[in-house]
Amino acid sequence: AVQLVESGGGLVQPGKSLKLSCSASGFTFRSYGMHWIRQAPGKGPDWVAYISSNSGTVYADAVKERFTISRDNAENTLYLQLNSLKSEDTAIYYCARSLGLGGVDWGQGVMVTVSS
Amino acid sequence: DIQMTQSPASLSASLEEIVTITCQASQDIGNWLAWYQQKPGKSPQLLIYGATSLVDGVPSRFSGSRSGTQYSLKISRLQVEDIGIYYCLQAYSGLTFGSGTKLEIK
Numbered sequence: 001a002v003q004l005v006e007s008g009g010g011l012v013q014p015g016k017s018l019k020l021s022c023s024a025s026g027f028t029f030r031s032y033g034m035h036w037i038r039q040a041p042g043k044g045p046d047w048v049a050y051i052s053s054n055s056g057t058v059y060a061d062a063v064k065e066r067f068t069i070s071r072d073n074a075e076n077t078l079y080l081q082l083n084s085l086k087s088e089d090t091a092i093y094y095c096a097r098s099l100g101l102g103g104v105d106w107g108q109g110v111m112v113t114v115s116s
Numbered sequence: 117d118i119q120m121t122q123s124p125a126s127l128s129a130s131l132e133e134i135v136t137i138t139c140q141a142s143q144d145i146g147n148w149l150a151w152y153q154q155k156p157g158k159s160p161q162l163l164i165y166g167a168t169s170l171v172d173g174v175p176s177r178f179s180g181s182r183s184g185t186q187y188s189l190k191i192s193r194l195q196v197e198d199i200g201i202y203y204c205l206q207a208y209s210g211l212t213f214g215s216g217t218k219l220e221i222k
Contacts, residue, residue: 035211044203045160047211058210094159102150102207103165 002026004095004107011113012085022078022095022107030073033098036080037106038091048093049080063089085114118142120206122214128222135191137217139204144185148208151180151189155200164189196221 008020020036036048049069050058057069068081078095090113097105119142129135139149147167152160162171164180167187177192191198199221204214 037211044201044216045213047213050210060210098207099162099165100207101166101169102148102205103162103171104150104205104207104211105162106159109159 002097002105004097004105006093006095006107006110009093009110009112011115013116014086014114016085018082018085018112020080020082020093020095020110020112022080024076024078024095024097027097029071029076034069034071034078035096035098035104036067036069036078037094037096037104038089038112039094039109040088040091043091045094046091050098051078082112085112087114090114118145118206118209118212120204120212120214122204122217124217125215126218126220128220129194130222131195132193135194135198135219137189137202137204137219139187139206139214141185141187141206145206145208147182148206149180149182149187150205150207151178152203152205153198153200154203160203194219194221 003025005023012018033052035050037045038048039045051069066084070079092109092111094109095107121140149167151164154160163174163178167182168180179190181188202217206212
């Protein structure tokens with residue numbers, strides 16, 4: 001079965017950094033594009049970033065220049081480096097596998113809280 | 117950027133009733149549209165992809181349709197387990213979610 005397990009979340013002060021990881025299993029990781037999607041408390045999901053199977057990247061305007069998505073195909077792991085964090089970055093961050101035609105497999109999510 | 121306008125924001129319906137949720141895309145997105153159900157404390161679950169294709173294991177009372185740039189999710193006979201928040205998602209260019217529809221039982 002497909003599994004996506006996020007880790008690395010927690011409480012962090014504004015302006016600081018955090019690195020999220022997503023361990024993938026149950027599928028050929030290197031063959032799939034991957035997303036990070038976040039959901040602020042009580043709000044709908046918002047797309048954050050995408051990395052293709054050949055490591056091309058795209059970012060939402062709200063995180064461009066602050067967040068970096070990357071992948072390690074040898075370790076079946078997806079990453080998100082979060083820099084210059086703001087209170088509005090507080091959310092559950094989901095790792096997601098792109099299936100095409102809008103289909104996305106989601107992990108269980110990891111909470112990031114930005115607060116002093 | 118592509119905008120997705122989802123309606124209604126909330127919906128209260130009786131068991132066995134037919135329920136319809138719609139999403140209007142701001143431009144042509146072809147069939148790059150999916151529907152998700154989210155329950156409290158859980159990640160969203162895929163119901164429909166490619167505008168009309170039902171995911172294996174999802175009850176057949178769920179169906180998706182498209183008319184131009186308007187997309188609809190229909191639940192033909194509402195059941196208790198269908199309560200939750202429903203989101204559409206366009207994946208034609210980046211990902212854009214609709215604002216969500218909270219479905220409750222009357």
